[in-house]
Amino acid sequence: MKIVHVVGARPNFMKIAPIMAACAKYDDIESVLVHTGQHYDEKMSDLFFRELGIPKPDINLGIGGGTHAEQTAAIMTAFEPVVIEQAPDAVLVVGDVNSTIATGLVAVKLGIQLIHVEAGLRSGDRSMPEEINRILTDAISDQLFCTEQSGVDHLLREGVDDGKIHLVGNVMIDTLLKNKEQADRSAILEDLKLRQGEYAVLTLHRPSNVDDSDTLDRLIGVLELVQNDIPVIFPIHPRTRKNLAAFGLSDRIEQATNLHLIDPIGYLDFMKLMANAKLVLTDSGGIQEETTILKVPCLTLRENTERPITIEFGTCEIVGTDSDQILSAYNRIMTEQSNQPRTPPLWDGKAAERIVDILRDRHSAQ
Numbered sequence: 001m002k003i004v005h006v007v008g009a010r011p012n013f014m015k016i017a018p019i020m021a022a023c024a025k026y027d028d029i030e031s032v033l034v035h036t037g038q039h040y041d042e043k044m045s046d047l048f049f050r051e052l053g054i055p056k057p058d059i060n061l062g063i064g065g066g067t068h069a070e071q072t073a074a075i076m077t078a079f080e081p082v083v084i085e086q087a088p089d090a091v092l093v094v095g096d097v098n099s100t101i102a103t104g105l106v107a108v109k110l111g112i113q114l115i116h117v118e119a120g121l122r123s124g125d126r127s128m129p130e131e132i133n134r135i136l137t138d139a140i141s142d143q144l145f146c147t148e149q150s151g152v153d154h155l156l157r158e159g160v161d162d163g164k165i166h167l168v169g170n171v172m173i174d175t176l177l178k179n180k181e182q183a184d185r186s187a188i189l190e191d192l193k194l195r196q197g198e199y200a201v202l203t204l205h206r207p208s209n210v211d212d213s214d215t216l217d218r219l220i221g222v223l224e225l226v227q228n229d230i231p232v233i234f235p236i237h238p239r240t241r242k243n244l245a246a247f248g249l250s251d252r253i254e255q256a257t258n259l260h261l262i263d264p265i266g267y268l269d270f271m272k273l274m275a276n277a278k279l280v281l282t283d284s285g286g287i288q289e290e291t292t293i294l295k296v297p298c299l300t301l302r303e304n305t306e307r308p309i310t311i312e313f314g315t316c317e318i319v320g321t322d323s324d325q326i327l328s329a330y331n332r333i334m335t336e337q338s339n340q341p342r343t344p345p346l347w348d349g350k351a352a353e354r355i356v357d358i359l360r361d362r363h364s365a366q
């Protein structure tokens with residue numbers, strides 16, 4: 001079986017790593033890795049390949065940024081000849097970024113089987129670009145691998161044949177569990193002069209939060225208050241850095257001396273930073289899942305989540321972007337003992353192995 005695996009943006013890398021490793025155990029699977037180049041900075045891409053032991057991409061499409069239409073179209077145009085030349089049995093895509101739908105669409109139009117890992121997640125919010133990518137990718141996929149039961153339920157409701165749906169667990173957590181010990185050895189706490197449990201970690205990059213000047217202004221206002229109380233470490237995404245400057249908010253950040261902006265950091269440093277934090281504030285999807293396993297309280301700075309299991313089983317609380325709501329949840333975390341989170345079913349480090357077992361079974365039955 002020949003599989004073309006696709007990655008493009010930062011959250012794809014920790015998902016593909018265990019899948020490629022599980023495929024590499026079998027002589028009867030040939031893997032080709034294509035990087036679309038959606039993310040291209042060393043700290044957003046290459047660093048993760050090195051740390052997670054992902055093989056160097058066989059092909060890099062070098063697409064970079066652009067509007068949604070530009071980026072999606074450029075990926076499709078560059079990917080089509082690759083699929084024709086490689087003639088794989090399947091194309092495997094992960095997550096919900098533009099690279100996921102762009103390459104998935106090319107594959108199915110060429111009659112190649114499409115495999116989607118992290119299928120079925122739905123926020124119900126069609127203003128999120130990722131929600132559109134999820135719905136469309138799932139609608140055209142042949143094999144759909146889900147991280148949580150809500151994903152299975154959504155797919156069945158949308159009319160997907162249940163023979164194509166597999167609840168296998170979470171490949172992002174495979175990577176977390178595999179790298180936990182190595183992450184524990186990171187020196188990031190010493191480097192940033194932090195003490196365990198005495199700081200918060202913040203990430204912000206969703207267009208709904210950082211592309212709108214009023215929302216970003218309001219969020220910075222809340223963070224100014226939080227940083228009076230506890231140091232806040234803020235590894236900043238390129239999109240957010242550009243917008244802080246464009247909206248004239250950089251001075252406010254500079255004056256908030258306990259809000260520490262740092263460049264994006266690698267996977268191991270980031271896991272160590274999160275694992276030892278008092279709390280995490282984020283609008284990321286993957287971080288909601290990682291805090292669930294790390295058992296660190298997480299305030300989800302969004303109005304909804306496509307990962308409800310991180311609330312039901314995990315440590316996450318949806319707080320939106322309203323100042324009062326964020327501050328009252330923050331105060332609760334600082335003063336009350338939190339409930340003991342539970343590990344979601346199948347988030348045991350073996351999701352990628354399950355996926356590859358199913359793919360091999362299906363292929364040999366063809």
Ligand code: UD1
Nearest residue numbers: 009010011038039040041044065097098099129130238239
């Ligand atoms: C993308 C994904 C989002 C995911 C996020 C993780 C889509 C629609 N969005 O959003 O789901 O959560 O990645 O980070 O696919 N940039 C750099 N250097 C880089 C990467 C990006 O400077 O290495 C710049 C781009 O040029 C662009 C901006 O950051 O101006 C945003 O990049 P883009 O890939 O369009 O979307 P993200 O916000 O990263």
